[in-house]
Amino acid sequence: MTQRLAVGIDIGGTNTSYGIIDREGNILAKGKMSTTEYADVNAYVEGLASKVRPLIDSAGIENMVGVGVGAPNGNFYTGEIAFAPNLPWKGVIPMSKLIGDALGLNCTLTNDANAAAIGEMKYGVAKGMNDFVMVTLGTGVGGGFVSNGKLIYGHDGFAGELGHITAIRDGRTCGCGRKGCVEIYCSATGIVITAEEWLAERRDETSLREHTGKITARLIHEAADAGDPFALELFAFTGRILGLTLADIMAICSPEAFVFFGGLARAGNILLSHVHKHMEENMLRIYQGKVKLLQSALPDADAAILGASALAW
Amino acid sequence: MTQRLAVGIDIGGTNTSYGIIDREGNILAKGKMSTTEYADVNAYVEGLASKVRPLIDSAGIENMVGVGVGAPNGNFYTGEIAFAPNLPWKGVIPMSKLIGDALGLNCTLTNDANAAAIGEMKYGVAKGMNDFVMVTLGTGVGGGFVSNGKLIYGHDGFAGELGHITAIRDGRTCGCGRKGCVEIYCSATGIVITAEEWLAERRDETSLREHTGKITARLIHEAADAGDPFALELFAFTGRILGLTLADIMAICSPEAFVFFGGLARAGNILLSHVHKHMEENMLRIYQGKVKLLQSALPDADAAILGASALAW
Numbered sequence: 001m002t003q004r005l006a007v008g009i010d011i012g013g014t015n016t017s018y019g020i021i022d023r024e025g026n027i028l029a030k031g032k033m034s035t036t037e038y039a040d041v042n043a044y045v046e047g048l049a050s051k052v053r054p055l056i057d058s059a060g061i062e063n064m065v066g067v068g069v070g071a072p073n074g075n076f077y078t079g080e081i082a083f084a085p086n087l088p089w090k091g092v093i094p095m096s097k098l099i100g101d102a103l104g105l106n107c108t109l110t111n112d113a114n115a116a117a118i119g120e121m122k123y124g125v126a127k128g129m130n131d132f133v134m135v136t137l138g139t140g141v142g143g144g145f146v147s148n149g150k151l152i153y154g155h156d157g158f159a160g161e162l163g164h165i166t167a168i169r170d171g172r173t174c175g176c177g178r179k180g181c182v183e184i185y186c187s188a189t190g191i192v193i194t195a196e197e198w199l200a201e202r203r204d205e206t207s208l209r210e211h212t213g214k215i216t217a218r219l220i221h222e223a224a225d226a227g228d229p230f231a232l233e234l235f236a237f238t239g240r241i242l243g244l245t246l247a248d249i250m251a252i253c254s255p256e257a258f259v260f261f262g263g264l265a266r267a268g269n270i271l272l273s274h275v276h277k278h279m280e281e282n283m284l285r286i287y288q289g290k291v292k293l294l295q296s297a298l299p300d301a302d303a304a305i306l307g308a309s310a311l312a313w
Numbered sequence: 314m315t316q317r318l319a320v321g322i323d324i325g326g327t328n329t330s331y332g333i334i335d336r337e338g339n340i341l342a343k344g345k346m347s348t349t350e351y352a353d354v355n356a357y358v359e360g361l362a363s364k365v366r367p368l369i370d371s372a373g374i375e376n377m378v379g380v381g382v383g384a385p386n387g388n389f390y391t392g393e394i395a396f397a398p399n400l401p402w403k404g405v406i407p408m409s410k411l412i413g414d415a416l417g418l419n420c421t422l423t424n425d426a427n428a429a430a431i432g433e434m435k436y437g438v439a440k441g442m443n444d445f446v447m448v449t450l451g452t453g454v455g456g457g458f459v460s461n462g463k464l465i466y467g468h469d470g471f472a473g474e475l476g477h478i479t480a481i482r483d484g485r486t487c488g489c490g491r492k493g494c495v496e497i498y499c500s501a502t503g504i505v506i507t508a509e510e511w512l513a514e515r516r517d518e519t520s521l522r523e524h525t526g527k528i529t530a531r532l533i534h535e536a537a538d539a540g541d542p543f544a545l546e547l548f549a550f551t552g553r554i555l556g557l558t559l560a561d562i563m564a565i566c567s568p569e570a571f572v573f574f575g576g577l578a579r580a581g582n583i584l585l586s587h588v589h590k591h592m593e594e595n596m597l598r599i600y601q602g603k604v605k606l607l608q609s610a611l612p613d614a615d616a617a618i619l620g621a622s623a624l625a626w
Contacts, residue, residue, distance in 0.1 A: 073599075082599055131468040145565060147465045147472075154460070154567025155444040156603060161564040164597045166557070169482065176597055244479070251474040252458060252565055254467025284477045284489055286386075286395055290469060 003065040007052060007105065008309030010112060011035060011071035011095075013086035013139045018052050019302075020059050021309040025123035027302060029055045041089040041098070049102040056103065066106035068311030069099060070115025070304055072140065077157035079109045085175040086139050108311040112136065112304060114151050114160055116296075117144025119307025120259050125294045133255045135162060135246075138262035140175075141183040141190075147253055162249075163187065167241045186242045188217035188263045195220055195234055206230030221267045235267060239274025246275065247282035250291060257292040261303060265295060316378040320365060320418065321622030323425060324348060324384035324408070326399035326452045331365050332615075333372050334622040338436040340615060342368045354402040354411070362415035369416065379419035380412060381624030383428025383617055385453065390470035392422045398488040399452050421624040425449065425617060427464050427473055429609070430457025432620025433572050438607045445570045446562060448475060448555075450577035453488075454496040454503075460566055475562075476500065480554045499555045501530035501576045508533055508547055519543030534580045548580060552587025559588065560595035563604065570605040574616060578608060 005028070010017045012035060019030035031051055038044035056064060073084035079096025081087065100107030110118075117134035120126040126134075126146070134144035143162025145152040152159045163183030164176055171180025172193065184190050195208060195215050207223050208215055208230060223231035246258060264271065272293050280288055296303055318341070322331045325348060332343035346364055351357035369377060386397035392409025394400065413420030423431075430447035433439040439447075439459070447457035456475025458465040465472045476496030477489055484493025485506065497503050508521060508528050520536045521528055521543060536544035559571060577584065585606050593601055609616055 129468075131465075131472075143565070147460055147467070148463050150461050152460045152465075152566050153444075155442075155569035156567055156600075158599050159444075159460075159565065159567035161597055161599075164564045165561045166595075169557075178595065178597065244482075248478045249565070251477045252456070252472065252562070253465050254469055254472035256468035282479075282491065284474055284491065286471050286474075287469075 003063055005059055005063045006065050006309040006312035007056065007067040007103070008305035008307070008312075009048070009052070009067060009069045009099065010115065010304030010308050011069065011087070012112070012304070013072065016048060017305050018048070018055075019305040019309065020055050021306060023313065025306050027305070028059060030302075030305065031055070036088060039088055041093055041095075044089075045098045045102050048099070052103060056105075061104070064105055066108065066312035067099060067103055068115070068308040069096060069107060069109040070112040070308040071095060071109060072112050072142070074109045074111040074114075075157040076108070076110040076114065076151075076153050079107070081109075082158075106312070110151075110311060111142065111160065113142030113162070114144040114153075115307035115311065116142075116261050116303055117146055117151060117259075117307065118310045119298060119303045120261075120296060121146060122310050123306050124259070124296055124298045124303065126257065126259050129256050131253065131255045132257045132259055133162070133249065133253065135258050135260050135265075136262040137187060137260060137264035139187060139189055141187045145253060146255075165245055165248075167245050182242065182245050186238050186245075186264070191217050191220055191234055191238050191264060194237060198230070198234070204230045217264055221264075221270070224267065224270050232270065235270045236274045238264075239271045240278045242271075243275040243278030244282055246279045250279075250283045250287045254287060255291060257294050259294045259296055261296040268295060316376060318372055318376045319378050319622040319625035320369065320380040320416070321618035321620070321625075322361070322365070322380060322382045322412065323428065323617030323621055324382065324400070325425070325617070326385065329361060330618050331361070331368075332618040332622065333368050334619060336626065338619055340618070341372060343618065344368070349401060352401050354406055354408075357402075358411045358415050361412070365416060369418075374417070377418055379421065379625040380416055381428070381621040382409060382412060382420060382422040383425040383621040384408060384422060385425050385455070387422045387424040387427075388470040389421075389423040389427065389464075389466050392420070394422075395471075419625070423464075423624060424455065424457075424473065426455025426457040426475070427466075428457075428620035428624065429455075429574050429616055430459055430464060430572075430620065431623045432611060432616045433574075433609060434459060435623050436619050437572070437609055437611045437616065439570065439572050442569050444566065444568045445572055446475070446566065446568045448571050448573050448578075449575040450500060450573060451575035452500060452502055454500045458566060459568075478558055478561075480558050495555065495558050499551050499558075499577070504530050504533055504547055504551050504577065507550060511543070511547070517543045530577055534577075534583070537580065537583050545583065548583045549587045551577075552584045553591045556588040556591030557595055559592045563592075563596045563600045567600060568604060570607050572607045572609055574609040581608060
């Protein structure tokens with residue numbers, strides 16, 4: 001019997017998504033659970049397995065080629081999650097082995113942005129591209145670098161940490177301990193920090209001041225959509241920093257496109273127009289006017305599990 | 314008859330080297346000529362062909378598989394040299410076609426740093442490595458990025474411009490028109506600019522003040538070798554900037570090694586000890602203590618023509 005289905009699992013900082021997916025990228029079944037409520041990783045894996053097993057059983061385990069997992073700080077070579085600041089479990093977690101054993105299937109793991117890149121390359125806007133860069137703008141900033149049609153994993157499996165390139169020398173302290181990382185400015189977390197700094201330092205009128213709870217990236221996006229100049233300036237500032245960084249990345253791998261995905265990327269042109277302007281103005285002349293900025297067209301939850309499932313083939 | 318020899322040509326800003334090379338990297342014949350004395354590219358190609366033809370004839374043109382060329386701003390896909398600031402010819406030059414026609418052989422071209430990377434991978438210190446970065450520190454700064462055992466050319470053939478990553482935001486104006494590029498600080502040209510700035514601004518005693526002609530990188534290297542504190546500080550400054558840049562490059566492609574080549578790299582540990590220190594201190598934790606800094610062990614003129622010749626196979 002031909003094995004024709006794969007399990008895709010996306011471990012996110014907040015939620016974990018999973019699905020049963022065929023080779024063409026059709027999602028036969030899917031679901032979602034909390035990541036954060038499991039302080040213990042073994043309890044998490046057991047919780048996950050109890051949700052995924054019924055889906056596997058109903059599709060028939062004999063049809064399964066294996067499991068693919070995308071996770072923050074995931075390592076393709078070792079199958080481990082190492083020192084992930086945005087997950088509840090500290091140190092090095094042999095996640096691929098834990099999930100594989102729990103489900104009785106072969107399991108392959110990579111980092112979440114790499115999984116998203118594979119998803120876009122197989123089923124999304126990067127179909128047919130040999131050289132592109134996936135940029136995930138969520139709680140953190142992630143990168144998946146594709147060159148010659150293959151992901152750049154590096155010699156140790158840890159390549160692609162776009163979020164931890166220095167954007168501003170001696171800038172804000174990042175969650176990783178370094179200073180001025182792209183992530184601490186251009187993630188959903190980063191734009192909120194900028195907003196809070198500006199609200200404390202400046203006197204602008206903005207609808208964000210009227211908000212009583214914690215400010216979120218979504219709130220800033222909604223304010224910008226409604227034309228709030230302060231919120232629009234937050235996106236301009238964030239887009240400039242990201243654009244300057246991408247101008248430098250051009251000089252390394254000259255991709256055909258940057259593909260954007262994740263919560264903050266949903267702002268679309270409110271953000272990307274500034275990314276585009278500052279990237280073009282700051283890149284080496286030979287690259288100007290060539291690279292595309294694309295938004296992922298896959299539904300949010302789907303892109304991650306599609307990419308993860310593709311690892312299993 | 315099996316074709317078993319290739320022509321390797323390295324077009325440098327000052328000189329052009331060429332050789333006849335077998336598949337094992339043995340150089341059967343070689344020579345050198347000026348690049349700068351040819352203001353006209355057609356005269357240059359005719360001058361080059363008149364030197365290379367006798368070598369081809371004596372080895373037998375029937376033994377030749379083709380010609381490989383390394384050149385600044387060379388493009389592997391188009392065979393063109395585009396807007397090279399360090400060459401006498403402006404605009405876009407179809408160099409691969411010009412040389413191929415002049416010699417009556419197939420010709421393949423790439424940029425000089427990519428050619429050096431191929432040379433190191435086939436015959437040098439990067440033998441057997443699938444993921445490494447070539448760093449050439451000459452008149453300019455070049456890069457050759459190897460991932461999954463293949464060069465990263467990018468979608469347009471212009472990837473690998475390591476010299477044109479921003480090292481210092483709003484820093485010195487680079488020859489390319491951008492500001493603060495690695496090249497304008499960390500090349501032989503860059504360290505001389507730093508020396509001239511410091512000599513004008515500061516009062517340190519240094520043997521460089523006693524020198525009457527134009528200061529060169531070689532002179533700074535000799536002074537540093539002799540223990541001149543000012544010259545040593547110049548290398549510390551230059552090494553720090555390069556180290557900070559490489560710390561960020563780790564986050565993109567996590568190479569097994571950086572391989573250094575070119576005039577300034579000859580300073581060895583006088584430079585690389587500072588590169589190493591600042592790279593390690595500034596990289597993401599997961600990369601620390603893993604990457605090697607290696608100096609090319611191939612004789613200077615040979616590495617470039619060896620790499621270029623390997624393109625022909």
